[in-house]
Amino acid sequence: MTKPHKLGSVGCLALAYSGLVLALGIYSIVVLLTVQDPILLSGVALMYLTFPLGWLVWQAWDLLPIGLTDPIVLVLLLMGAGWLQAWAVSRLVRRLTRRSGESA
Template structure:
């Protein structure tokens, strides 16, 4: 298995970010599906947490035809964007690989 210079720290940061995104997505979906007239502050928080992709998706949602404009689908798309960003955070912050016999 490859070792990276900042591997553990990068995994912790990316994992914390992914956990926050999933937590907000679950809370948003539960509120959306259980409350009669939901005020989705958690959905707005999800959109802000997934910056820069989140606001682009949120503002582009107006272009979706009304037949397909399901709010749960928006939450799923925002969650996928956040998880993609989490993966990118891990990839970009882990640093170069370190060989077994060499110290950093």
């Protein structure tokens, strides 16, 4: 049985960032499903929130086949990019703090 990790300040920031990405993504999906002609400013905000991976997803959107160009798929890809960034940053900071603790 493994010991649970302490969350720490970086973990709290990554968790808050992930929650913000989730909230903005769900709001964007609800707007897409309920509004007749949505002007999806929340999708643009999600793209800026998930920068730099979100920007890459946005630019690669034209390369997808026609069947996958549903805006909901774009929002889900942006959410995935944001969660990947949160995970990568928390792992990187954990590794750096572990390394600095070993050298001391």
